[in-house]
Amino acid sequence: MAKMTMVQALNLAMQQEMEKDDRVIIMGEDVAVDGGVFRVTDKLITQFGEERVIDTPLAESGIIGTAIGMAAYGLHPILEIQFSGFSYYIFHQLEAHASRLRHRSRGRFHVPLVVRAPYGGGVRALEHHSESREIYYAHTPGVKMVIPSGPRNARALLISAIRDPDPVVFFEPKALYRAFREEVPEEEEVMEIGVPQKVREGSDVTIISYGAMMPVTLEAVEELQESDQVDAEVFDLLTISPFDDTAIAESVQKTGRAVIVHEAPRSFGPAAEIIARLIEKSFYYLEAPIERVTGYDIVYPLFARENAYMPDVERVKQAVRKTLAV
């Protein structure tokens, strides 16, 4: 086992899959010679050459459109979109074709591609470099929307995404790219897409989060344990869509309380769907209204104000206390 950052773990996932499977190729802007602007594809060109690690012209629609053709032809392309804020150029091809070709060809074709893109704020970046708009993809039938939260699950989920027979949009929390290291086993490890993971046992309240909000959530939980003796159960969603709600619904049936944390804007955000599912499955067990801690329904501010936008430990604690006060 080696201690790795998320960047290194993602790189390892691609490197190992490419070694094993010559259908896997990488396409994107600055992914080959430069190794990606965050270095996630660093040195892969050295091992696999420019036939498999492809620097494309600057055209996101071109990248995904051609990848759909390649995927239908039998390849497994991994696309890097430099920032999720520029992924809207792929949206038409993803919605109109990648997500529908299986259905439209009545099962004759399928589109096993992965769109990797860094998402999320907190890195003092320029406009379009901080948003958290996973819901656009989560709301697209036929597309899987995955967001890891640490080096180990990032590596395992990316391998699963590459092997998945359907299109997967894989958002990488750029704030966590190099935030911490984790043991990542050398041997292959996969993780099932669509299943939230319980990361902490507890009995007082269920907290559900994902991506770059996981460390914030867990810090708040530790502090609340210390200060208020709150014993929280925490889930890492990992897959935004489609996800199996069995475990979180059962957890809320046990705790009677729930808080959801995400940096995406509030209205119609992932929390709205999670709350709806909890209402459907666990309504009679609820002891208090469900709370959500989210970004706001505004244009993501430039960095002088981004701390006020991003959910932080204080806001999570406040929400947990509120639901426990009922």
Next chain:
Amino acid sequence: MPRKEIELPYRTEYLSILDEKGNVDAELEPSLSDELLLKLHRAMLSGRRFDERMLNLQRQGRIGTFPPIKGQEASQLGAVATLEKEDWMTVAFRETLAEIWRGKPMESFILYYGGFDEGSLVQEGRNDFPISIAVGSQMLHAVGIGMAMKYRKHPQVAMTFFGDGATSEGDFHEALNFAGVFQAPVIFICQNNQWAISIPRAKQTNALTLAQKALAHGMPGIQVDGNDILAVYTAAKEAVDRARSGGGPTLIECYTYRLSLHTTADDPTKYRNEEEVKKWEAKDPISRFQVYLSNKSLLTDEGIAALEEEIATEIQTVVDLAEKQMKNPDPVEMFDHIFAEMPPSLKLQKDEVIRNLSLAKKEANNG
């Protein structure tokens, strides 16, 4: 005859007037007033020094990521210098000097790259769009502006800036096509600085030039030495005059070079060799223009030295002014300018932020 060459109505030209040593082609030399020539020189020099200062501020952590313009001064300035105040402009993000010439206050850039949305304020009376970071997206806006000008029978034109990388986006081709079909008064200025982050121009398109892309859309296209302000000015002036008099759009490829980093987050040593940069440093747009001006007895070494001092003072004033405005932003202002009227649901979110801030303040006071 079933097979013959098709005569296209336009051909692609290349234009250079002032070579890298400062020699001028007297036949092609535009007749610009001394006053304008000196004004252009001052602007270029000031643009260069401001860029250097911004890089400094970034390295000191006083602003965030920003894209330097070093080397592209002539290819921006030569183009915008042909516009009237009432004309419109849409830019990408590396047109700092073009924007300054058009009246955007220098302190705006420090504010903006310092993380303050206030920095992208478009002051009353200015007709230029704020920067567009999503590559390739702003050209269509200029075409729409041009179409509206035509509809209103206004004598204005729209100029749009974009990089070599941007010519790969579908939006670029759609913009040229609309402009051609509707004969919009638009001037497309491509800043071909040879790189799109790590991707060299040759990997962006298999075409020999970017200028030739105009031909497919039924408009003239010209490639100019982008480090030669006289050439850029001449080509832009022709295009602006043509557009203004109802002659439709033009594509101008300014062949220049990004002497500095893509942005301050970039490390070009990873993908390009220093030799190439050295080669282009010798083609600097400012030094050759200085030779030209001193040959015309418009500029002396002492004159340049005095100007440098003036510019340094001016930039210092701008930095001070910006940094004064950058203290203690009110976070609640992030809710401004989302809609004409704030919907009730958003008002609730704003109130939540106000509440949290005053809670935090109370706690800070108690602690």
